[in-house]
Amino acid sequence: MDDLEAVLSRVRDRVVPEPAEREHLRAVAADLTERTREAIADLPVDADVVQVGSTARGTWVSGDRDIDLFVRFDADLDREQLEEYGLAVGHAVLPDGHEEYAEHPYVKGTHEGFDVDLVPCHDVATAGDLVSAVDRTPFHDAYLSARLDEDLADDVVLAKAFLKGIGAYGSDLRTEGFSGYLTELLVLELGGFVPLVESARSWHPPVEFDPEGHAERTFDDPLVVVDPTDPTRNVAAVLSAANLARFQHYARELLATPSEEPFEPEALTPLGPGDVRDHLDRRETTPAAVVFDAPDVVDDQLWPQLRRSLDGVVRGLNERGFDVLRAQAMTDAADGADNGGDGRDDNESGAERAALYAELEVATRPAxxxxxxxxxxxxxxxxxxxxxxxxxxxxxxxxxxxxxxxxxxxxxREFTTVREYLESDAAGDVALGAQVEREFAERDVLVGDAVATLAPAFGVPLREFYEPHP
Amino acid sequence: MDDLEAVLSRVRDRVVPEPAEREHLRAVAADLTERTREAIADLPVDADVVQVGSTARGTWVSGDRDIDLFVRFDADLDREQLEEYGLAVGHAVLPDGHEEYAEHPYVKGTHEGFDVDLVPCHDVATAGDLVSAVDRTPFHDAYLSARLDEDLADDVVLAKAFLKGIGAYGSDLRTEGFSGYLTELLVLELGGFVPLVESARSWHPPVEFDPEGHAERTFDDPLVVVDPTDPTRNVAAVLSAANLARFQHYARELLATPSEEPFEPEALTPLGPGDVRDHLDRRETTPAAVVFDAPDVVDDQLWPQLRRSLDGVVRGLNERGFDVLRAQAMTDAADGADNGGDGRDDNESGAERAALYAELEVATRPAxxxxxxxxxxxxxxxxxxxxxxxxxxxxxxxxxxxxxxxxxxxxxREFTTVREYLESDAAGDVALGAQVEREFAERDVLVGDAVATLAPAFGVPLREFYEPHP
Incomplete structure (x- = not known):
């Protein structure tokens, strides 16, 4: 068995950026900052520019190429003008960029091989004065920058690499994992990566940390990390119970059997139709899938709707006696968003079709x-x-x-087969989000071996489904 | 709609014995009593003889031909001698009789077309001194004889005819209905048949009557009638919740729509194999039956074991995912015991084969x-x-x-089909009575249309199952 420190040392060598990578990023960021200042000079109002995020703090995982620049306008500037000036600056700095939308519209583009976000915000005095959630980011940045020394910064990189490797990194609403900010706060609070996994190994959720000891409310989440810049906010609010359990599981595995494996994301190859049929033969279940066009919205809008729809369909199936063994929402998108969890979604979902996939123990009931x-x-x-x-x-x-x-x-009995139910108006009544609901009306229903036709388009989520692991 | 009094008058004409029937019975009972006294005279100990039961009190339903004679020995006589002397008297009076067994053995035979029970008991001073449950009967008889006038006696006959008609009469453990003694106490307590059904119409179980106001304990039964001769005994202890509900249902029906129909037991013709298949086609269930030799014991021993076994099998099926829609224990006996509920079972069950019959909603589960x-x-x-x-x-x-x-x-999964489970050792482990357990080991399992072969032998209970009514 490898020694933990030897394993971490090899991982560190791979994931902590080298001086050359740091210098290159610094130079590109300085250039972009300068160009942003010039664009601001053309505006009728004043503003400053601040680089935020992991690349500002030296806590990025080697190879990440994200530069986040926030343009801070006066706190009194009204929203419409902030948006207008913000986009003007963005387009000036990133001529090939396009607009995306978090709480404000902002411009996203590439520059010398880096993905650049140019985000307007209000320059508020304290986090308590926030006009919008985006305005919070500079406070996070300032808090962490003042406290993370070089060793802790390297441990943050280790922690991020670990969470990416086990699939629990990202606070987008598809992943429901650990945000970058949450990861950095945890490493800071516990004093390093090893103390963090040693602590996590024996957490009994709900677990609460309050670095500034200033919580002003209680939270009903499995992990609570009170935002040092906002006593009313749980930084881990998005984290699912499953991703917290996953982190605890792999923390124990790492400490018991140190290995680089959990730091390396598994590349899932899509399952083929034959693979699906083999699993069905072995499991003797009846699969059923409701398939429809994925609405053209970002992951953060799509996935909560898909999950709510899946819950509704599963409840409806179970209530009518079509006992569900396991179910999963799926899309045919290549694996998607990876953002630092600041509420900015990096791209449209990229999915053409979505599926609510369920394996049934019981697919018919008596008359x-x-x-x-x-x-x-x-x-x-x-x-x-x-x-x-x-x-x-x-x-x-x-x-x-x-x-x-x-x-x-x-x-x-109203419905004696799962197909009758899934094709009925009753199935359309399950709680669905606005965009999914529209597409759901035009659904296709696959029952039995016909679900194999979902592969290979849905091959990656089908592999997750049929080769489940922690 | 017929008037209630007119209906009851017609029923009374049919079910209350005429003077000729009464006189004939009186004469036969007197002759038997005299022969019994003569047989007692041959014993080395003294005893007296007392006629008990409905034919002693004039509360039998016309056509019933049961004469019950109790031979009362000294309370100090030990059990072995009581049994020896009791049987000696019985065989002397009923030379063609045979021995049966309640708490003691006794002799049962026929005499001039009457079914005669000759039962030995102890002559105890009060019901509190009982040596065995049989000794209680003369106290019941004395209590009722002193209180039932001719009108109430006729109303008792009406009540018995009604309870027989709706299938709720008999305290044997197959029927779990109203005993004769319970029926007479209720008519006495409420003051007649009509007051009884008017009261029953709006009972909210648990319902308690305590004619002598002397209850010395509480009871956990839906209907409680404290025995006037024993403050610790609920006369309705055997009555099932279903038979109480049935009585309430038909009481309401009778008062709402007076008719002679509920006073006339329905003669059920056996269902044929084709009828069973028709029901299965219509219901789309999967039937399963565990069939085995009926152990050679009386109904009062057989039925509690069959019910316990059925409960165990149903629980086992449900626990393994073979969802049971409805189940019933059945035998191929012609419809059986009809006794006054004094604990004496009139005959062996008469069944050759027994079946635990279940209709399943789900007969297979995944691997x-x-x-x-x-x-x-x-x-x-x-x-x-x-x-x-x-x-x-x-x-x-x-x-x-x-x-x-x-x-x-x-x-x-351990069992993926209902047949695998029912044929397994696991199914043999359900809580079963001693005698049923032995036969259950040699069970046949029928699944699907094969159950139709149970008809017509099990045709009567199959009709009850497939044409269920209150």
């Missing part, structure tokens, strides 16, 4: 369904129940008969 | 079953769970993966 009436003793309800099902009213119903102290009937 | 492990945070349990399922240990298992805060695996 009759048991329906329990009131206890016979509850006279009024019992009488009206009995009369509404008496022989002459509904000859197709079995009963009413008495079971224990109640009337019971066996009446016609 | 894999979800198995939830502990939350990842519960470090010791989580680690041992993870290790016991890790890839290299069990390559056939899917996972462990993380769902929410837990480890989950999908492992091989």
């Amino acid at each position: 009759v369904v048991r329906h329990e009436g009131p206890p016979v003793a509850v006279r009024k309800h019992a009488a009206s129940f009995y009369e509404s099902y008496a022989d002459d009213v509904d000859p197709e119903t079995y009963g009413p008969f008495i079971d224990g102290d109640r009337y019971v009937v066996e009446r016609e | 894999v079953v979800r198995h939830e492990g502990p939350p990842v945070a519960v470090r010791k349990h989580a680690a041992s769970f993870y290790e016991s399922y890790a890839d290299d240990v069990d390559p056939e298992t899917y996972g462990p993966f993380i769902d929410g805060d837990r480890y989950v695996v999908e492992r091989e």
Whole structure:
């Protein structure tokens, strides 16, 4: 077994940027900052420019090529003007850039091989005065920059590489993982990467950290890290219970059996149709998929809607007796967004089609369904129940008969096959987001081996589904 | 709609014995009593003889031909001698009789077309001094005889005819209905048949009557009638919730729409194999039956065992995912015991074969079953769970993966078809009575349309199953 320090040393060599990479990034950032100042000079108002994010703090993982520049306007500038001036600066600095949208529109482009975000914000005095969430970023940056020395910065890089490797990095609403800011705060709070994983190994959620000891409310999340710049905010609010558990799992694995493996993201090759059929033969389940056009929205809008829709479909299936073994929302997008979790989504989802995929233990039910009436003793309800099902009213119903102290009937079941249900209007009524709902109306329903046609387009999520691991 | 009094008058004409029937019975009972006295005179100890039961009190339903004579020995007589002398008297009076067994053995035979029970008991001073439950009967008889006038006696006959008609009469453990004694006490307590059904119409179980106001304990039964001769006994202890509900249901029906119909037991013709198949086609269920030789015991021993076995099989099926829609224990006996509920069972069950019959909504499950492990945070349990399922240990298992805060695996399912389960040793482990357990070991399992071969032998209970009514 390798020694933990030897493993971390090799990982550090790979993921901590070399001086040459740092110098190159510094020079490009300085150039962009200068060009931004020049563009600001052309505006009728004043503003300054500040580089933020991991590349500003020396906490990026080698190879990341993101430069984030925030243009800070006076706190009193109204929103419309801020947007107008912000975009003007952006387009001037990044002539080939395009507009994206977080809380404000901003310009995203490339410059000398770097992905550059040029984001306008208000220059507020304290985080308590925020006009929008974006305005918070410079405070985060200042807080961390003042506290992370070089050793801690290297440990932040290790932690990020670890979280990326295990698939728990990114606070976008598809991943629901650890944001960059959260990772840096945790390394700072615990005093390094090894102390962090040693601590995480025995966390009993809910776990709470409050670096500044200033929390002004309680939080109902499995991990709570009170924002040092905002006593009302949990930096880990987006983190799912599963990603927290995943982090604990791999922390234990790393400490028990040190290895570079968890620092290296697994590249999933898509499953083919034959692979899917092999799994179905082995599992003897009935798969069902509801497939529809992915609405043209960013991941942060798409994934909450897909998850809510999946929950609704699963609930609807279970309620009607089509017992769901496991289910997953999927898209045919190449694996997507990777951002630092500052609320800026890097791209459209890139998906053409989306699927709510479920494996069923039970895909048919009988023509009759048991329906329990009131206890016979509850006279009024019992009488009206009995009369509404008496022989002459509904000859197709079995009963009413008495079971224990109640009337019971066996009446016609509404849906006897999973396809009937999934194609019905009733399935369209599950809680869905606005954009998904529109596309869901035009859904295709695949049941049984036909789901194999989803591969290879959905081959990567199908591999996640059929080769599940922590 | 007929008037209630007119209906009851017609029923009374049919079910209340005429003077000629009464006189004939009186004469036969007197003759039997005299023969019994003569047989007692041959014993080395003294005893007296007392006629008990409905034919002693004039509360039998016309056509019933039961004469019950109790031979009362000194309370100090030891059990062995009581049994020896009791049987000697019985065989002397009923030379063609045979021995049956309640708490003591006794002799049962026929005499001039009447079914005669000759039962030995101890002559105890009060019901509190009982040596065995049989000794209680003369107290019941004395209590009722002193209180039932001719009108109330006729109303008792009406009530018995009604309870027989709706299938709720008989305290044998197959029926779990109203005993004769319970029926008479209720008519006495409420003041007649009509007051009884008017009261029952709006009972909210648990309902309690204590005619002598002397209850010395509480009871956990839906209907409680404290025995006037024993403050610690609920006369309605055997009555099932279903038969109480049934009585309430038909009481309401009778008062709402007076008719002679509920006073006339429905003669059920057996269902044929084609009828069973028609129901299965219409219901789209998968039926399954476990069929075995009925053990050679009386109904009061057989039925509690069959019910317990049925409960165990149904629980076992449901636990393994073979969802049971409805189930019933059945025998191929012609419809059986009809006794006054004094604990004496009139005959062997008469069944050759017994069946635990269930209709399933789900008869197959996938090859894999979800198995939830502990939350990842519960470090010791989580680690041992993870290790016991890790890839290299069990390559056939899917996972462990993380769902929410837990480890989950999908492992091989033990039984994927209902037949596998019902034929397995696991199904033999359900809670079964001693005699049923032995026969159950040699069970046949029928699944699907094969159950139709149970008709017509099991045709009557199959009709009850497929034409259920209150």
